[in-house]
Every structure is written in structure tokens, then in C-alpha cells.
Amino acid sequence: MTKKILVIDDDAAIRMVIVETLKRDRYDVREAATIAEAREMLGRSMPDLLVTDVVLPDGNGLDLLPVVLAKRPELPVIVVSAQNTLTTAIRATERGAFEYLPKPFDLDELRRAVREGLARDAGGVEAAADDELPLIGRSPAMQDVYRVVARIAPTDLTVLILGESGTGKELVARALHDFGARRGKAFVAINMAAVPRDAIEAELFGQERAGFAGGTRFPGRFEQAAGGTLFLDEIGDMPLEAQTRLLRVLETGEYSSAGGRLRKVDVRVIAATHQDLPRAIAEGRFREDLYYRLNVVPLALPPLRAREGDVTLLAQHFLDRASDGGSPRKTLEDAAGKRLGEHDWPGNVRELENLMRRLAAVTRDRTITADDIEAQLAIRSTEGEIAAPSLEGRVEAWLRDHFRRSGDMLPPPGLYERLLAEVDAAVLRTTLAAVRGNQLRAAAILGINRNTLRKRLTELGIAPKG
Numbered sequence: 001m002t003k004k005i006l007v008i009d010d011d012a013a014i015r016m017v018i019v020e021t022l023k024r025d026r027y028d029v030r031e032a033a034t035i036a037e038a039r040e041m042l043g044r045s046m047p048d049l050l051v052t053d054v055v056l057p058d059g060n061g062l063d064l065l066p067v068v069l070a071k072r073p074e075l076p077v078i079v080v081s082a083q084n085t086l087t088t089a090i091r092a093t094e095r096g097a098f099e100y101l102p103k104p105f106d107l108d109e110l111r112r113a114v115r116e117g118l119a120r121d122a123g124g125v126e127a128a129a130d131d132e133l134p135l136i137g138r139s140p141a142m143q144d145v146y147r148v149v150a151r152i153a154p155t156d157l158t159v160l161i162l163g164e165s166g167t168g169k170e171l172v173a174r175a176l177h178d179f180g181a182r183r184g185k186a187f188v189a190i191n192m193a194a195v196p197r198d199a200i201e202a203e204l205f206g207q208e209r210a211g212f213a214g215g216t217r218f219p220g221r222f223e224q225a226a227g228g229t230l231f232l233d234e235i236g237d238m239p240l241e242a243q244t245r246l247l248r249v250l251e252t253g254e255y256s257s258a259g260g261r262l263r264k265v266d267v268r269v270i271a272a273t274h275q276d277l278p279r280a281i282a283e284g285r286f287r288e289d290l291y292y293r294l295n296v297v298p299l300a301l302p303p304l305r306a307r308e309g310d311v312t313l314l315a316q317h318f319l320d321r322a323s324d325g326g327s328p329r330k331t332l333e334d335a336a337g338k339r340l341g342e343h344d345w346p347g348n349v350r351e352l353e354n355l356m357r358r359l360a361a362v363t364r365d366r367t368i369t370a371d372d373i374e375a376q377l378a379i380r381s382t383e384g385e386i387a388a389p390s391l392e393g394r395v396e397a398w399l400r401d402h403f404r405r406s407g408d409m410l411p412p413p414g415l416y417e418r419l420l421a422e423v424d425a426a427v428l429r430t431t432l433a434a435v436r437g438n439q440l441r442a443a444a445i446l447g448i449n450r451n452t453l454r455k456r457l458t459e460l461g462i463a464p465k466g
């Protein structure tokens with residue numbers, strides 16, 4: 001029997017294209033331009049699938065969803081919208097839409113969605129939507145991200161977020177938590193690159209130390225995240241032994257915590273990295289089986305330079321945020337927006353955020369010009385070394401962050417030794433890599449005796465190459 005489809009869109013041109021495309025696919029297609037018209041048609045007979053726009057002259061298309069789904073809970077609904085925000089994507093999914101297509105969309109994609117919609121039973125998902133947008137950007141590249149986020153937020157699937165540094169991996173992990181069933185529970189983040197390698201297992205799974213008054217117990221991050229989400233940032237930096245333990249936990253769903261108690265894991269794991277994990281696997285630095293466990297849903301964040309039109313949107317967002325403290329709101333002149341669009345943004349959104357914060361602070365006028373931008377970008381490139389903090393500054397920042405992340409608990413004892421070993425290992429590894437494993441040259445560059453170098457390499461468990 002010919003399937004019936006109702007298309008609701010107030011834009012006659014778009015409606016015609018949709019209707020004609022679907023008619024060609026031999027569906028029985030009806031159309032409506034307003035909610036009132038749609039209601040009347042739905043009152044007469046229910047279609048097998050509904051395609052609706054969001055903004056209609058007499059209301060919000062999404063408001064129709066609960067009404068029609070109350071009548072036919074399994075009715076597949078495809079929402080098409082030019083309001084290309086994460087909130088729209090989430091709202092559409094939340095109200096039971098089967099698919100959300102941001103405008104402009106590809107007609108083949110619509111045809112695919114219609115085919116899939118008619119072939120399945122619809123199932124509603126619940127998620128909270130917030131008016132405060134967690135992610136800024138309306139580029140097609142970000143639309144793909146929103147659609148995946150909207151689809152997987154309500155699930156408990158493990159997600160691997162990939163993307164260059166500063167692309168918003170942590171923000172997306174948070175959005176997955178905030179829009180999912182675990183919102184309201186803990187969101188615990190741990191950065192593998194910011195914890196000394198030999199302290200990672202204790203950080204994750206806890207530790208018990210004998211001592212005064214029966215010892216101290218450090219609950220691990222898994223325990224802290226119970227019922228909620230655990231965000232493992234820079235997973236590519238996780239040492240192999242910790243990887244093995246994490247894999248076992250993910251496989252068995254339990255682990256023995258501090259004090260040897262067996263605990264069930266009720267945690268959604270979201271991991272992220274800017275590293276090329278297949279390459280890390282090839283180099284023996286990352287476990288292939290763990291990769292497949294984590295990579296259940298891969299979510300790739302596009303670099304800022306690939307997000308057409310988003311740079312100015314984000315720039316204005318950061319300017320507005322800078323004026324939240326009461327200082328006057330600044331805006332970008334058109335040429336300034338254009339100049340921002342030409343920059344390559346190797347540091348992605350974080351680089352843009354820092355630049356806008358500086359511009360908000362240093363410019364006098366309310367309008368930021370292309371020259372202002374040029375001047376700040378020039379400072380950045382010529383003062384690269386000045387902009388990058390000294391090693392001492394970096395260590396300090398790292399430590400402050402480390403203490404902050406430990407929260408009320410202090411890091412496990414032995415920090416000084418762990419730190420020095422960490423620095424030592426980094427110095428030796430990078431120097432050796434720079435001279436392709438030639439220990440004689442490495443020792444000469446470092447200004448230490450070759451035997452001392454060998455001994456230290458053995459102590460630190462760094463395999464000599466060649």
C-alpha cells in the first residue's frame with residue numbers, strides 16, 4: 001500500500017521541492033503551510049510519516065509532536081529546521097522525532113531518512129534541553145556533530161571524541177552528560193596528560209594507605225563518578241598498564257577498589273584524544289582491544305578552520321561573555337570578521353577565545369576593527385616565545401591544576417619523586433628521539449655521562465632503541 005506522508009513547511013519553494021521529491025519516490029504526499037492546516041489534516045487522517053519545519057507562522061512545529069505521537073506513538077517524524085542549534089536537535093529528539101535534518105539539507109538524505117523512518121518503529125527518548133546553548137556554531141560541520149550528540153546523549157554508549165586541541169572535546173563530553181539520562185549525577189573529568197603516569201591507576205581506582213588512625217582511603221575517579229559520567233581526557237597518554245586495567249573494567253563491569261572491595265561500575269565512559277590512535281596502536285603505545293572498546297561511537301570534532309561561518313559567531317559570543325562583568329558590549333566590524341575568517345586557527349576555539357578576551361580588554365572603541373585583529377594576531381606570531389609560558393610557569397600551572405583536580409583530597413603521597421621521574425623521563429625520551437636513539441649523542445647534548453644515561457633509562461623503564 002502506498003505510504004502517506006504529510007509535509008509541513010511555510011516556505012512554498014522548499015515545500016514544493018520536498019513534496020516533488022517524495023512523490024517521485026511514489027509516496028502519497030500531502031502538504032500544509034501552517035500548524036492550523038496541519039492539525040486539520042491530521043484530524044481527518046493520520047499519515048505514515050510526518051516531515052515538519054520548526055518555525056511556522058502560527059507556532060512551533062515541534063509542539064505538534066506530542067499531539068500526533070499521543071495518537072500514533074510509533075509515527076516517524078522528521079524535523080527539518082534552519083534553526084541549526086544543538087538545542088533544536090535535542091528538542092526534536094526529545095519530543096520523539098525520528099530524525100533531525102538541519103537546513104539546507106541534501107534531498108538524498110531526506111529520502112534516506114524517509115525510507116528508514118517508514119521501515120522502523122519510532123521510539124521516544126527523553127533528554128533535558130536548556131535554553132543556554134552549550135555549543136556555539138551553525139556550520140554544516142557542526143550540524144553533523146549536533147545530530148550525533150542528540151542521538152547518543154540519551155544512551156549509555158561509550159563515546160570516543162576525536163579532534164585537535166581546543167576544538168571543544170571537553171565541552172561536548174559535558175553536553176553528552178547534561179543532555180543524557182545521567183544529568184544531575186556527577187560528571188568527573190580526568191586528564192591523562194596531567195597526572196603522573198604511575199599515579200593514574202590510583203587516581204582512577206582509588207588507593208588505600210596504611211598510616212595513622214587506620215590509614216587513609218582515596219576514592220578513585222570511578223567511584224566519584226558513580227551513577228554519572230567519567231570523562232577520560234587525553235586517553236592516548238594513558239600508560240599501558242592502566243590501559244589493561246581499564247579494559248578489564250569495561251569488559252567485566254566491575255573493579256576492585258581501594259581496600260580490595262569489588263565494585264560494580266555504573267559509569268558512562270567518554271574518552272577523548274587529539275592523538276592518532278591507530279598510529280599509537282601501530283607503535284605499541286595503545287592497546288588495540290581498548291581502542292575498539294572505547295570507539296563504540298566515534299565523534300569527530302572539526303577543526304575551527306573547517307567550520308564555515310562559525311568564527312564570527314563564536315567571536316561575538318566570546319566578546320559578549322567578556323562584557324558579562326558589566327563592561328560595555330563590543331562588536332566586530334565586517335572587515336574584522338572577514339580577517340578572523342582568514343586565520344588558520346591552529347589552536348582552534350581556545351585560540352579564538354583567548355584572542356577575543358584580549359581584544360575585549362585592550363581595545364578602546366566599542367567596534368573592533370580589522371586592524372585591531374591584525375595587531376593582536378601579529379603579536380601572537382612574533383612573540384610566540386613570550387606568549388608561551390616558561391617551563392617553570394608551565395610546571396606551576398600544571399601543579400595548580402593537579403591540586404585543584406584533587407579537590408578536597410590531596411594527591412597521593414610521593415608527589416615530588418613522581419614529578420621528578422616524570423620530567424626525567426620526558427627529557428630523556430625527547431632527547432633520544434631527537435638523535436634517533438643514539439645514546440652517545442644524547443648523553444653529549446644533555447651533558448651527562450653515557451653510563452649515567454643508561455642507568456637512568458633502565459630505572460625509568462625506557463627501552464633503549466637500536
Ligand SMILES: Nc1ncnc2c1ncn2[C@@H]1O[C@H](COP(=O)(O)OP(=O)(O)OP(=O)(O)O)[C@@H](O)[C@H]1O
Pocket residue numbers: 134135136137163164165166167168169170171172233274314349350353
Ligand atoms: N562550540 C563551542 N562553543 C563555545 N565555546 C567553545 C566551543 N568549543 C570550544 N569552546 C571553548 O573553547 C575552549 C576549549 O574547549 P575544550 O577545553 O572543550 O577543548 P578540548 O578539545 O577539550 O581541548 P584540549 O584537547 O586542549 O583539552 C573552552 O573554553 C570551551 O568552552
